[in-house]
Amino acid sequence: MLAPAAVLLSVLAASSAVPAPPKALAPAAARATEALLRRHGEAERGRIERGVAQAAAFWRVSGPQPDGDAKAFEAFCAEHFLPRGPALDATFARLEASFEALDGHTLEIDRELSRWAQLDLGPLQPLDGLLDALDPSAHVTDDLFAGKVAFVALLDFPLTTLDERLARGEGWSRREWAEVRLANRFARRVPAEVNQGIARAAARADAYIADYNLFMHHVLSEQGERLFPKGKRLLSHWNLRDELKAQYAQEGGLARQRTIAKAMERIVTQTIPASAVNDPAVDWNPFTNEVRPAPAETIEEGKPRDRAAPAREPDTRYATILANFRAARAADPYSPSAPTHIARTFDLQREIPEARVVAMLEEVLGAPELRALGKVIAGRLGRPLEPFDVWYAGFRPRTKRSEAELDALTRARYPSAEAFAKALPETLEKLGFSPERARWLAERIEVDPARGSGHALQAARRGDRPHLRTRIGKDGMDYKGFNIAVHELGHNVEQVLSLYEVDHTLLQGVPNVAFTEALAFVFQARDLEVLGLAARDPEARRLAALDTLWATAEIAAVGLVDLGMWHWMYDHPGASPAELREATVRIAKDVWNRWWAPVIGVKDSPILAIYSHMVNNQLYLPDYPVGHLIAAQIEEHVDALPAGKTLGEEMERMATFGAVAPDLWMKHATGEAVSSRPLVRAAARALEGT
Numbered sequence: 001m002l003a004p005a006a007v008l009l010s011v012l013a014a015s016s017a018v019p020a021p022p023k024a025l026a027p028a029a030a031r032a033t034e035a036l037l038r039r040h041g042e043a044e045r046g047r048i049e050r051g052v053a054q055a056a057a058f059w060r061v062s063g064p065q066p067d068g069d070a071k072a073f074e075a076f077c078a079e080h081f082l083p084r085g086p087a088l089d090a091t092f093a094r095l096e097a098s099f100e101a102l103d104g105h106t107l108e109i110d111r112e113l114s115r116w117a118q119l120d121l122g123p124l125q126p127l128d129g130l131l132d133a134l135d136p137s138a139h140v141t142d143d144l145f146a147g148k149v150a151f152v153a154l155l156d157f158p159l160t161t162l163d164e165r166l167a168r169g170e171g172w173s174r175r176e177w178a179e180v181r182l183a184n185r186f187a188r189r190v191p192a193e194v195n196q197g198i199a200r201a202a203a204r205a206d207a208y209i210a211d212y213n214l215f216m217h218h219v220l221s222e223q224g225e226r227l228f229p230k231g232k233r234l235l236s237h238w239n240l241r242d243e244l245k246a247q248y249a250q251e252g253g254l255a256r257q258r259t260i261a262k263a264m265e266r267i268v269t270q271t272i273p274a275s276a277v278n279d280p281a282v283d284w285n286p287f288t289n290e291v292r293p294a295p296a297e298t299i300e301e302g303k304p305r306d307r308a309a310p311a312r313e314p315d316t317r318y319a320t321i322l323a324n325f326r327a328a329r330a331a332d333p334y335s336p337s338a339p340t341h342i343a344r345t346f347d348l349q350r351e352i353p354e355a356r357v358v359a360m361l362e363e364v365l366g367a368p369e370l371r372a373l374g375k376v377i378a379g380r381l382g383r384p385l386e387p388f389d390v391w392y393a394g395f396r397p398r399t400k401r402s403e404a405e406l407d408a409l410t411r412a413r414y415p416s417a418e419a420f421a422k423a424l425p426e427t428l429e430k431l432g433f434s435p436e437r438a439r440w441l442a443e444r445i446e447v448d449p450a451r452g453s454g455h456a457l458q459a460a461r462r463g464d465r466p467h468l469r470t471r472i473g474k475d476g477m478d479y480k481g482f483n484i485a486v487h488e489l490g491h492n493v494e495q496v497l498s499l500y501e502v503d504h505t506l507l508q509g510v511p512n513v514a515f516t517e518a519l520a521f522v523f524q525a526r527d528l529e530v531l532g533l534a535a536r537d538p539e540a541r542r543l544a545a546l547d548t549l550w551a552t553a554e555i556a557a558v559g560l561v562d563l564g565m566w567h568w569m570y571d572h573p574g575a576s577p578a579e580l581r582e583a584t585v586r587i588a589k590d591v592w593n594r595w596w597a598p599v600i601g602v603k604d605s606p607i608l609a610i611y612s613h614m615v616n617n618q619l620y621l622p623d624y625p626v627g628h629l630i631a632a633q634i635e636e637h638v639d640a641l642p643a644g645k646t647l648g649e650e651m652e653r654m655a656t657f658g659a660v661a662p663d664l665w666m667k668h669a670t671g672e673a674v675s676s677r678p679l680v681r682a683a684a685r686a687l688e689g690t
């Protein structure tokens with residue numbers, strides 16, 4: 001039975017993915033709708049109204065490259081709208097095949113152009129960087145709109161909001177999911193100048209954070225002592241944080257940690273003297289905030305100064321964030337189904353609603369296990385916790401075998417990339433794939449010697465192969481390189497399965513990066529088994545579970561600060577950098593006081609706002625804790641496989657489900673939607689053993 005038109009209409013009205021046509025096109029859209037209704041009848045009313053509205057929303061009647069006038073729009077609708085039936089099926093199949101070819105081949109071109117820059121193929125030529133920077137896919141979406149292919153997709157297939165995908169997606173067929181992915185590719189038509197503005201702001205932010213160093217020999221303790229060796233130059237925030245972590249294992253580390261933490265606070269509050277940044281000729285005491293010329297013999301580079309200016313950094317950090325925000329906001333009008341940057345990162349990229357992400361992060365932060373773990377850490381340190389202890393790094397297990405022993409083993413076994421490639425079938429069998437499946441997978445993975453550290457490069461069309469890039473030293477693959485290569489192999493196996501074995505190539509891949517990372521970690525954690533050594537020891541796993549809870553809670557709070565800052569900017573689009581600084585410090589302290597102060601026992605720390613990602617990575621930070629949750633959930637699932645099920649079969653079952661919504665993928669994989677519970681459960685079990 002066909003749904004009555006009234007039902008279709010109410011569904012349509014509830015769908016905020018269908019925008020109202022622009023004024024100039026409204027009469028033409030109404031005429032096109034009427035004409036199509038006369039031709040195809042009431043049964044197609046829902047599809048007609050939605051399709052015409054979707055196409056009209058993106059059609060440009062004026063501007064530098066118009067798509068055509070109102071008459072042309074009407075004619076286009078008449079020619080390209082297809083009722084359900086064989087012609088629509090054929091159109092769907094052609095678009096699916098065309099996008100696979102387009103995406104797959106542009107990816108291959110990109111890979112070929114960058115091979116000299118990325119692979120260990122002899123001396124670099126000046127040309128290599130230029131070829132590497134070319135992106136053959138940069139204008140594909142623009143061209144698909146200009147060539148009107150995008151309008152066929154918008155006219156005939158549904159745009160959806162995340163709410164619709166979540167509310168109704170479980171009942172959709174695979175073909176319906178593929179149609180959703182097909183149309184969603186065109187959910188945004190952002191003009192080139194807006195994209196250029198975003199890229200310019202991002203490039204400025206990158207440059208700002210890439211050149212923000214402290215010369216630590218000149219960052220003094222509260223008593224004015226030099227605690228750090230000459231020449232130590234630390235980039236904010238990554239190197240500062242990593243140095244802070246490393247100091248847990250150092251004699252006298254506490255004073256250095258307090259000094260770094262104080263410097264971080266000064267960066268967040270922008271009370272840091274501008275002269276203390278990037279200058280080895282200026283001594284700075286972050287406690288008193290005094291600056292003075294450094295004695296000549298302490299200076300690493302450059303000339304001694306006569307004086308050091310005490311003026312603080314003039315809120316450059318927050319001016320940079322605001323510039324990024326304004327550039328991102330300029331894209332809002334061109335993204336009707338996700339009309340803010342916040343909505344785009346949650347609804348289009350993560351595909352988990354903001355409220356659910358926040359709730360999951362708060363579950364981790366509010367877990368009684370976190371407070372219990374805080375007590376364990378304070379006990380291990382033998383002192384009350386301080387705010388920088390959110391970066392506690394003492395849960396590293398002692399390994400049974402020395403790194404040198406493992407290096408010798410992997411170097412002998414994998415003297416070259418070819419040797420690693422040749423061993424792939426055997427490696428995959430050790431990871432739980434049948435001999436036939438292991439061979440089949442190995443035939444579809446290309447191994448390359450990389451210049452940098454390892455990475456996995458997907459393929460996007462059948463017939464092409466994912467690439468595993470691995471770093472091989474002169475004397476063969478060391479253990480660290482091997483461990484990374486096994487991680488990358490996890491990506492490659494996911495990539496082969498989710499491309500070759502998925503039923504629709506429009507659904508190739510996994511829902512988002514966190515999922516492929518989780519599958520890669522499953523492999524990486526079993527690297528010793530590949531070497532024929534004993535499986536992971538239980539104590540190492542116990543410590544890892546504690547470390548994961550602590551690290552996830554830390555980055556969850558950081559994510560909440562980032563999110564709070566973005567909401568504040570949307571609420572105050574005209575704010576000055578100084579106002580944004582005040583708001584961000586307040587938000588960071590609020591998040592701290594609510595979640596971390598009860599664990600650490602100290603109030604009002606702004607330290608969570610130190611992450612450089614807040615400056616240049618536009619709301620990426622919440623992805624980290626969500627990634628930890630997804631990894632823990634998959635790990636828990638594969639750890640408890642029923643007898644008779646191998647890891648290989650289970651990987652295949654999970655990976656071939658394709659890029660549906662994350663919750664659906666996870667339900668299919670583990671029986672439960674994405675959740676914080678497995679991670680907290682693992683920590684609770686680990687705590688029982690402390």
Ligand SMILES: [Zn+2]
Pocket residue numbers: 487491517520
């Ligand atoms: Zn990875």
